[in-house]
Amino acid sequence: MTVPTILKSETAQCSEHGQYHKHLVESFIGDRIWQGCPRCQFDAVHSPDDAIYKPAAAVRDARDLNARLIASDIPLRFRKATLDNYQTITSPAQQAIALRQCRDYAQGFEANWNVGRSMMLLGGLGTGKTHLGCAIAQHAIREFRAVARYTSALSIIRDVKSTFAKDAELTETKIYEALSTPDLLIVDEVGVQNGSDFERQVLFETINSRYERLQPTIVISNLSILAMRKCLGDRVVDRLSDHDGPAVLFNWASARGEA
Structure with missing residues (x-):
């Protein structure tokens, strides 16, 4: 702890x-x-x-x-993000659906954890994906005393690359082990990396190791589901979708900059 x-x-x-x-x-x-x-x-x-x-x-x-x-490493900006204070004013009907899906996942976290059910939050910039992802993590911690961790795809890739240095304190195995341990892992900004085979393999190892341990993962991305398959590969998306893992779509305009 x-x-x-x-x-x-x-x-x-x-x-x-x-x-x-x-x-x-x-x-x-x-x-x-x-x-x-x-x-x-x-x-x-x-x-x-x-x-x-x-x-x-x-x-x-x-x-x-x-x-x-x-x-949990939830960023300071999102520490006050909850399911109850998510605003559904940009596109009320669509946002209400997304909020309901996230609330259902959070309230049913124990059942989701039991089967390793993951989730994808997909859509444009500024649509509230990170807010709801962090809100789910907080709910799992507060209501179920789960161990949850927030990170980004670039952070994972950077951490794995750091193990290549001769004086590295951690091994690649230790990095993946730390990512496999939390009851819930939030991986944000998937798709902003360069898309190299190495990066794709790092993210596959992260998600697959959790999948094999029945540990849920929430992936947040600006990509569509088809672009996700191209970026990460069918195997990763299929693992995230196993046991009817929901793909929540955020298809409305950005709220950033609005009052």
Whole structure:
């Protein structure tokens, strides 16, 4: 589990346990959280008294959720993206369909995870694909305590290429293993790469290894389904479509720049 970044530390005094280091830590939603005496927190979550245990357990669970959300690598711009605040004003009827498909996938995540059902979000720039992809990831983390990770196709390719250096700290196997581990992987910006055989193979390895482990993947792309087949190959698209994995189409004008 990724530990939230410590932004500031101060020496503090606990009336019961004496001096301790108080930490100001990063919060996923943008504010900051002061963490109090760790021994007090430990004692409280092990208390037989519900009046003491329950609020302490709520604090513990909130910290765990915060750490899971930060570990998802959802970009700062999309940390507030939810299914409920997605705007359906550019093309209301079509957007409502896309939102419903994404909501159905998110609410049924446990069943989707059980069979390794993936998803594709396809369409033009500025149509809300990344918003909904990140919203699904957040829902899976918050409601199912899933481990979700956001990345981009270019980041995956760059990470694999970095293993070719003589002084590389990670191996190619380690990179693919890390990508195979999360319960849900969001791969954004598929199709903006150069389209080389090497890049196509890297993305195939990423998606196929997850497919074999029954781990769902959500692919986000500006390409059409036919262009996806040309870019990634039929094998990849077929794996993403297995078990009726939905392809959600975002065929409306960009909302960027609108009030």
